[in-house]
Amino acid sequence: MTDDLRINGERLISDLRDLAEIGGTPDGGVNRPALSDADLAARDWFAQRATEAGLEVRRDGAGNISAVLPAADPAARSVLFGSHLDTVPFGGRYDGALGVVAALEVLRTVREAGLRLPVHLEAVSFTDEEGTWLSLFGSRAAAGELTAEELAQPRGMAAEFNRRLEAAGLTREGILAARRDPAAVKAWVEVHIEQGTRLEDSGTDIGVVTGIVGIASYWLTFVGRADHAGTTPMNRRLDALLGVAEFLRQARELIANRFPEGVMNCGIVEIAPGAFNIVPARARLALEFRHSDPHRFEAMREALLSLALHVVEIEGLGLEVEQVGVHPPVMLHRDVLTAIEAACDALGLSSTRLPSYAGHDTQAMAAIAPAGMFFVPSIGGASHSAREATSDEDCVNAGNVLLHAVLRLASQP
Amino acid sequence: MTDDLRINGERLISDLRDLAEIGGTPDGGVNRPALSDADLAARDWFAQRATEAGLEVRRDGAGNISAVLPAADPAARSVLFGSHLDTVPFGGRYDGALGVVAALEVLRTVREAGLRLPVHLEAVSFTDEEGTWLSLFGSRAAAGELTAEELAQPRGMAAEFNRRLEAAGLTREGILAARRDPAAVKAWVEVHIEQGTRLEDSGTDIGVVTGIVGIASYWLTFVGRADHAGTTPMNRRLDALLGVAEFLRQARELIANRFPEGVMNCGIVEIAPGAFNIVPARARLALEFRHSDPHRFEAMREALLSLALHVVEIEGLGLEVEQVGVHPPVMLHRDVLTAIEAACDALGLSSTRLPSYAGHDTQAMAAIAPAGMFFVPSIGGASHSAREATSDEDCVNAGNVLLHAVLRLASQP
Known part of the structure; x- marks a missing residue:
């Protein structure tokens, strides 16, 4: 019944373009390291877009920010999906951003379609995936894996870290209290650019990630x-x-x-x-x-x-x-892989299973929920660079596969 | 007639021991970088020992210091021999020092024997052979090869270089004017420790250096x-x-x-x-x-x-x-090689020809005079370290071979 549902591709592409201007560099790249002024501006942009779409906005103690489409039952579990808004210094416009924009677009699409689901849907942007300060900062805080010892030894200068935490309105106590209750999380899904050329080389639309190396x-x-x-x-x-x-x-x-x-x-x-x-x-x-x-x-x-x-x-x-x-390697969950592959089939998109050679928020989320992720092709494989690129068509595919994978995972309470 | 002449071996060993206390380190090494207080003290020790022996002491504009036994004819040419008193930071007690002490001992021996020679004999200690400030500083100044450009770019900090020059009483003008008149130099001979194990391995007393690599x-x-x-x-x-x-x-x-x-x-x-x-x-x-x-x-x-x-x-x-x-490689002079080999033969010492794989003042002196050098064995080959060692017997051999090589080179005006 919902197999014909599609995201609004133009809206997604427009969002991606708008977002790339926040911290945008003259060469078409994006410089938006975690907790920088540009990163904080990107979060506000995300919150505003979500509010405009009639979604609820939540922020946790680690600075993770969510757009939520609640189920009728407040005690329902949540299906989470998203990625991150921060970049490496002088990075690209797709790494992380595509996953967040696609997640937002999925929520808008479901809300506009008036679907009644037995779970909450939550589009998440995690803090500092790139590890400017701490590796997988926000997702590991959500998974309860970040420690006070790590917080005391950020990669950058501690004094600057404290200034940026204050600018973001974050405290160490709040960060350590950001852990999600695993019982309340039904599943996690992330879409990300491949940052390699395996999909491009083989002419495949979607890479279903079997595990994080x-x-x-x-x-x-x-x-x-x-x-x-x-x-x-x-x-x-x-x-x-x-x-x-x-x-x-x-x-x-x-x-x-x-x-x-x-x-x-x-x-x-x-x-x-x-x-x-x-x-x-x-x-x-x-x-x-x-x-x-x-x-x-x-x-x-x-x-x-x-x-x-x-x-x-x-x-x-x-x-x-x-x-x-x-x-050690993190194996992703069979149920989520299956949901992603079924979504590809329903959309007539080709897919292949492959490992991820880079770390992602998904590996942290795998500790507290059935977790999965998928890739769309990176043109030339460029990554962490202004040369990073993915075609509009693949970005729209990202949104539609995410939509249908989420709907499958959200079909039961 | 002079073939039976020998240096005073005990005096040479005693001098070496005294000298090693200037800048001496607890592990038996010597820390006497060029123009350091210890290096300046070593020069004063050398000058004092020469004066005590009735020799004339001269210092040139580059801080090179000589003990001189003049010939009767003031217009005679000079046979020069010696090495250097400076060490690398935390170096040993033989590198350079042996050559200077042996040269001083040769002059004392010739003077005490009352020999009348047709040339001046001059025992030289060159400034900064190790290149703390400039590669082969003193010998290249004496050869007229040091330039004002090099003086402007010492290896260490320029301000510290200036302070050390001042402490040593040296000026840039004086350094550049230190060039010796090639016509007044009949020959140059240097004795040095091998800093390798070729002599030790083959059980040879003396290595006659054919060229500097x-x-x-x-x-x-x-x-x-x-x-x-x-x-x-x-x-x-x-x-x-x-x-x-x-x-x-x-x-x-x-x-x-x-x-x-x-x-x-x-x-x-x-x-x-x-x-x-x-x-x-x-x-x-x-x-x-x-x-x-x-x-x-x-x-x-x-x-x-x-x-x-x-x-x-x-x-x-x-x-x-x-x-x-x-x-490029510097080939040493056949006449000096022959004089060294003849000295070994007269003393009943075995010798072999070999190249020097390290740089020495001799390579600078080769530009203005027939030049040669020879090695005595290094125990275990250790060099630029407190482990540097040469037996007393080999040190005495160094003095006697130098004596007889110099006497051969000094036999004609």
Whole structure:
């Protein structure tokens, strides 16, 4: 009966364009880091649009902001959906914004259609998904996973963090009290741009996310010996940087051969003492790797650390391993995946299942509710850049798939 | 007739011990950077010892200090020999110091023997051989190779440099006027610790230096593309650091196979943007290499730069090459080599010819006079460290070989 319902595509595209002007940069990008004046203005824009649409607006203690279409029964559970309004510094106009604008448009569409649902519908924008201050700040606060210790150690300067919290009207007590009652959340759905080219390459409309990759990060310090780079014969040296070079080369082959669905990056190298004429005594390498399958993720961890040990043994070096963070893969909920795929089928859109290689609010929400998410194509895969782009047609698809997935999840109380 | 003459070994060892207390550190090392208070105190100690021995003391505008045993004819040429009193920060007690103490001892021995020579003998300590402020500061000033431009850009802070020059009683005008008249210099000889293990490994007493290696240094910047380290498939990345890794691995093989007498070092890597989760867009590598043969040095330069180009082509990267410095090899003078070898023969000491892989004042002096140098063994090859050590016997050998090499070079006017 509701299979013919569609969102208002022009209204969604218009909203996206208006929103991109808040913090917009001359090159077409958006600079709207969490709790910046631009970010606060974007929240007010969202609240105003929701109010204009006859929706209820709620703000929680972590600065998460919701537009709500209540069910008749105040004790009903809620289906939540949305994303985030903040960007990385000098980011793009679709990352996060599309998910929030699509969620708002879904609520307007359902309200205008006069549908009576057995659950509350809530379109959410989470605070600081990009981690300007804290990784997945708002969604982890909603999931009850943010700690006072983390709040005491923001990524930026603590004094500036306090100023921005005050500007946003937030307190530490309020943030820690923002936890949602899991019993009251029926499901969570997020739509996001892919930030990659798998959909574009395969000509697929929708990517149904099976899980969020696990991410592990380590400092690997290869330890050799500082020597005079002139007088020490080559075969007498213990060059820490050569250990790094061998590790990088063999790790590349390891990932290609044994973990083709995983990814790895070494984004920082620090050498000590660090001079043209001194053999490197220490080379500190930032290692990060990701995999969506929990067993393969663990196998990858073991294989990479074993490789590092193998390399230092061959090269006569030492190795120091410092774990920075290990976040295991999050598998998303079958019921939500099924609802998204059924929506695609009903709309005649092609879909494929794939993991997400980036972190998203969905991984936090998965801790308290059946959670799922889907991607629409990113043109050229650009992300965290003014070059970020998604076609209007795909943005409208995002809204319609979200609409029908939500309606399926909202069909029972 | 003078073949039986020997230096006073006990006096030399005693001098070395006294000198090591000036700037001495608790671990047995010496911290006496050029123009530091300790360095100035060491010069005064040298001047006082020379005066006590009845020698004339001279200081030039660059702070080089000499003990002189004049010939009867004031217009005679000079045979110069010596080394330097400064150390690297927290260095050892033999690097430079042995050469100065041995030179002083040679003068005392010649004076006490009452020898009448047709040339002046001059034991020199050059300012800042280690390049705390400027590479081979004093010897290049004496050779007339130091420029006003270099003086304006010392390695340390310019304000501190000015304060230290003032403390040492030096002026820029004086430094630039310190050039020696090449016509007045008959020869230069230096004795130095090897700072390597070739003599120790082969059980040889004396290393006769054939030349000072050429040193070339470059910044090689491998240029890739910054990408999201999660969402960008491995085979779509242009990882600048992988270019560095391949270069390092292949360069090591290249040197081992084609340039076994050369050495190479990459002592610094700088990555941009430099984050765990961003694929390296730029990796800036400090490349330095050395060879004693001018033709092989040039071949090494071409081979290493070609290799870098080859690697970036295979990896799909770009390459930026910035030449930091190229100092071709300096061949030492046959007459001085012969005098050193004859001295070894007369003393019954074994000797071998070898290149110096480190820079020394001798390379500057080679520009204005027939120049040569020789090494005595370093225990374990340690250098620029408190672990620096040479046996008393080898220190005494240093003095006796220097004595007889100087006497041979001083036998004609």
